[in-house]
Amino acid sequence: MLQQTTTEAVIPYYKRFIEKFPTIQKLANANLEDVYKMWEGLGYYRRAKHIHETAQIIMDKYQGIFPSDYQDILSLKGIGPYTAGAISSIAFHQETPAIDGNVLRIIARQYLIKDNIALSKTQKKVTEIVQDLLIGYDASSFNQGLMDLGATICRPLHPQCEKCPIHESCQAYINHQEQVLPINIKNIKHKELNYITGIITYQDQFLLIKNNQGLLENLYGFIQYELESPYSFIEEFMNEYHHSLSIISYIQDIKHVFTHRTWHMHVYHFTINKPLENMYTLHDIEQLPLSTAHLKVLKAYLKETNLNH
Ligand code: SF4
Incomplete structure (x- = not known):
């Protein structure tokens, strides 16, 4: 958790995480979505995936006991030379930098x-x-x-x-x-990306998709296309989902900075005339791991539309 994140920010997450997954075995047996949920808001979600995989490797290969050898530690997911050196020297007193x-x-x-x-x-x-x-x-x-x-x-x-x-x-x-x-x-080349981000609703339900790859793999988010007009968004949505949308209003521009890229999300509210499979109420969304960027989008929408949550 402390990779790329300050101790102050980590403490409440760490406490919640340890409470939910007090042993390597519990973490290894947990559903990946639950692990992501506990990570929600902390960013760099690849760490959550890695810690889950690492717990499974430790169960399968090391009988549930964290390895003490530098090379074994280095072979675990998400652990590079620095972390492996820190663990093997601090926890196991080996002479490793x-x-x-x-x-x-x-x-x-x-x-x-x-x-x-x-x-x-x-x-x-x-x-x-x-x-x-x-x-x-x-x-x-x-x-x-x-x-x-x-x-x-x-x-x-x-x-x-x-x-x-x-x-x-x-x-x-x-x-x-x-x-x-x-x-x-x-x-490092820092990329600036412009998106039209669509909050698509049907009554009290929101359309969310689960990312299967990339930066936000396994996290849920709103649909967004790298476009410059909400009207083009409607066309693109039609091509992909074969449903028409009605544009309701512009919500806000939201900026989200990742390590190597910045997203400029131009957020619009659309409605759809019938519900799709992956539509969720606010209550459902509370249980889903949402990316930090899209959590900001949802909050902006709720504020704008004065929906109490
Ligand atoms: S003396 Fe050297 S090591 Fe010490 S604070 Fe100054 S630059 Fe750093």
Whole structure:
């Protein structure tokens, strides 16, 4: 849960999750939709799918006991080198590095590494340095110490070098480069997408579809097309579902930012003249995992139409 999400945001989710799935076995046997439901609002839903699959792997392959070996941990779903390193060092006291953004920054500064830390070859170099530093030390304390140093003192901007317990050995500090390093240039193309998002209703029911793939796999949402007019939406809907829609009103523009893309959802309310199979009342929707983006859409609609819920 803590990947890409702050501790503060995670705490209530974590508590609810542990209450609902107190053991690996319960999680493994749960319905995936229930796991998604507990994740609703937290974002990055792939994590929910991964934790569910991982619980099943642990039941099948490790007799329900979380593995302690680094390579075994790394082979689990959704666990990369950083998380595997953190688990094996903190939970199982193995001498494994846990390289996250904080550690990359501290090591780049300590060793005056002028290479781009976004590149995997630089990350490999940093991993090797930490691997050597760990020999003979308690990896759990070492890794947590680096994480804390990065979170509190060796911050990305304005590091507090005077307070830093390792400033005497810091080459960036000695060479007045602490405000320059690390070099961190990510080559990520951020996509901006425009959608017409349709809230399609029949009496008190809403049409929702379950995504079978992509960013929001397994989550429910409203139908949206990458178009620029609600009239084209009606045509597209006719092509796909062979039903006509009537346009009722414009609701609102809603922006939702993902890691590599931004959705601009231009939300309109339509009605359909007979109910389709996948139509749900507000009461039904409460039980379904809805994507965060579309939860915002629903809230905007309810506010706009003054429906109490
Ligand atoms: S001396 Fe400054 S730049 Fe170097 S590790 Fe400490 S806080 Fe970071």
